[in-house]
Amino acid sequence: MRHHLILRTVSKLLIGAIMLFAFYVQFHGDYSPGGGFQAGVIFAAAFILHGIVFGLDTVQRVFPPWLVHKLAALGVLVYAGTGIYSLFAGYNYLDYDALYPHHPSHGQHYGILAVELGVGITVAGVMVTVYYAFAGRPPGIRDEDW
Amino acid sequence: MAETWINIFLFAMLVSTALAIVGVHHLFGVVMLAGVFSLLAALLFVTLDAVDVAFTEAAVGAGISTVLMLGTIALTSRRERPVARAKYVWSLPVVLITAATLVYGTLDMPGFGRPDNPAQVHVAPHYLQNSPTEIGVPNVVTAVLASYRGYDTLGETAVIFAAGVGVLLVISGLGRRRREDDEDV
Numbered sequence: 001m002r003h004h005l006i007l008r009t010v011s012k013l014l015i016g017a018i019m020l021f022a023f024y025v026q027f028h029g030d031y032s033p034g035g036g037f038q039a040g041v042i043f044a045a046a047f048i049l050h051g052i053v054f055g056l057d058t059v060q061r062v063f064p065p066w067l068v069h070k071l072a073a074l075g076v077l078v079y080a081g082t083g084i085y086s087l088f089a090g091y092n093y094l095d096y097d098a099l100y101p102h103h104p105s106h107g108q109h110y111g112i113l114a115v116e117l118g119v120g121i122t123v124a125g126v127m128v129t130v131y132y133a134f135a136g137r138p139p140g141i142r143d144e145d146w
Numbered sequence: 147m148a149e150t151w152i153n154i155f156l157f158a159m160l161v162s163t164a165l166a167i168v169g170v171h172h173l174f175g176v177v178m179l180a181g182v183f184s185l186l187a188a189l190l191f192v193t194l195d196a197v198d199v200a201f202t203e204a205a206v207g208a209g210i211s212t213v214l215m216l217g218t219i220a221l222t223s224r225r226e227r228p229v230a231r232a233k234y235v236w237s238l239p240v241v242l243i244t245a246a247t248l249v250y251g252t253l254d255m256p257g258f259g260r261p262d263n264p265a266q267v268h269v270a271p272h273y274l275q276n277s278p279t280e281i282g283v284p285n286v287v288t289a290v291l292a293s294y295r296g297y298d299t300l301g302e303t304a305v306i307f308a309a310g311v312g313v314l315l316v317i318s319g320l321g322r323r324r325r326e327d328d329e330d331v
Contacts, residue, residue, distance in 0.1 A: 025201075029285065029288050030283040030284065030285050030288045030289075031283075031284050031285055032285065033197040033198045033200075033201050033285070033287070034198065034201055035198070035287075035288055035291065035292070037202055038198075038201045038202055038205050041202075041205040041206055041209065041210055042205055044210065045205070045209055045210065048210070048213055052213070069314070072307055072310050072311075073307065075303065075307070076300075076303055076304055076307050079299075079300050079303050080300060083296075083300070093297075094296040094297065094300070096293060096296075105279075105280075105281070105282035106282075108280070108281045108282060108283065108289075108293055109282060109283060111292070111293065112281075112283060112288060112289070112292040112293055115292050115296065115299065115300075116288070116292055118303065119299065119302075119303050122303050122306055122307050123303075123306055125310065126306050126307060126309065126310030127210055129310045129313065129314055129318075130214060130310060130313045131210075131213065131214070131217070132318070133313050133314055133317050133318040134214055134217035134218065134221070134317070135217055136318065137221055137317060137318070
């Protein structure tokens with residue numbers, strides 16, 4: 001696995017920048033285009049690039065499948081949990097005013113950050129899950145699988 | 147005026163990419179052209195000032211989908227299976243009739259960008275006028291997506307999660323491996 005020297009060097013430089021860009025899109029989504037969906041896909045793209053260039057086993061040592069599966073579920077829980085919290089604070093489900101009752105506009109801001117984070121975690125987890133599922137399969141479909 | 151020419155150019159590129167996808171039989175080329183198609187669609191969304199949608203189209207359509215389709219090619223076949231010529235004869239009228247129906251349907255659509263369109267007079271004015279005071283977030287798209295329409299976005303997130311679980315159950319082989327382990331015991 002020593003071929004594609006240029007590809008490997010450039011990817012090493014790029015993967016960090018891609019992740020940083022994903023975090024920018026994630027947490028700057030209320031000021032500029034972007035948000036959890038886009039950030040999740042970009043974050044997953046960093047791992048997929050790593051997997052394509054350095055092999056599936058290498059990327060699964062960094063980001064093991066069990067962790068990816070749990071992250072995909074965690075994002076939905078973060079989103080739904082934000083709504084549950086506002087229920088317990090005496091507001092409607094997913095009414096972010098509950099997060100900062102003295103200053104509802106701040107509450108909205110925190111709420112949007114929280115649910116966008118949930119969306120981002122789920123999207124990144126599912127995208128990497130799907131990639132692992134495709135890349136981890138032995139090539140060709142065996143007869144007994146039908 | 148310049149925008150009209152940009153639109154004409156982008157649509158011409160889009161149509162020629164689609165025709166090229168039909169003509170190419172090597173699936174690697176088809177996947178790359180599909181990525182190009184998505185990028186052109188993203189550019190069209192930019193000219194419509196829908197940058198959030200353009201962003202998603204570029205990341206999902208041109209990025210992840212291309213990788214997943216390459217993965218599928220690696221698992222299946224690199225070349226398209228040849229189609230019998232008799233089938234072409236039938237598919238052309240079907241395509242033409244479908245296209246004519248779709249074009250006929252657009253005739254009833256409200257004019258592009260008219261201020262009295264149903265989309266502009268329902269809840270959109272409320273969102274645009276009140277989101278600075280009610281939500282206080284500069285990007286109205288994010289305010290609508292995450293706050294006004296929080297239920298819908300929760301549903302979308304759940305759908306993505308369900309899709310991931312579905313893929314995992316169908317093709318990752320986790321279940322089969324577990325069954326084989328059980329049989330060993």
